[in-house]
Amino acid sequence: MTRLLISTDLDGTLLNHHDYSAAAAEPMLQKLRSLEVPCVLNTSKTFAELEPLRRRLGHRDAFIVENGAAVCIPSDDPLGVSMTPLPRMGNYRYQSFGPDRTAILALLKKLSGRFRFRGFSDLSVDDLIACTGLDAASATLAMQRQFTEPLIWEDSDDALAEFAETLAGHQLQIQRGGRFVHVMGLCDKAEAMRWIARQYQSLWDEKVIVMALGDGENDIGMLQQADIPVVVRSPAHEPPPVPGRSDVRITEREGPEGWYDAVGEALQRLGL
Ligand SMILES: [Mg+2]
8 A cells, every 4th residue: 555645835835825824725634634644844934933833723743844954743643652762842753954053053153254144043023023024923933943044144145155165064054045045954845855754654664655745946856856746836926847857736726725626636646
């Protein structure tokens, strides 16, 4: 038998671009729960941001935070129970794939004389609200980071290239996304997805088919490495190309509506 595993982006994919609602996808989330198909959230959001969101969605599976920096597994989940050697964080076991943020901040402090930037650790909640438009509660949760540091880059492009080279010497990288340059370990959504697929493979002892859904540039690696790659259409931009894959499905409908359609089709095709 084969088992299905889903790895999904949140903003613009499972969550509506405009109001962050997942309402249109909720019946399908319920169906996945009844079929015992794990739906792993794979996002740039922090652990602190995911707690209220998972409660709202009734989400009980594992999730991947801060762009692939760590996987968190509920410790009472069958997968979590099999992971007892992993460290605990609240009611979760977690596996991280890069250094802690404190190590990143220590290096950034040393580099702050050479390059001009401001990180989240230099900002107040009000500063973050001013530059992102987040509400106070969301900004507070977004600032509770554990594995990555977003920077507002205030130096030249050449300096950014030199900065990236310096970080590489410390096993760190930058990922550009929206307003910020994210400093993080050598990890990404794709690696974290593959790691959790391997864990399910050994838990189930069955072949695992991985379906990945995303809408943005930072989902491309994850889509390239999935068995079933789905680009969810966005009202904000064109579907990003997924190099090397001619079998990508692009949803007709946008956001959670498209998500609902694509997951429904896959379940039907797999006879689930
Ligand atoms: Mg997205």
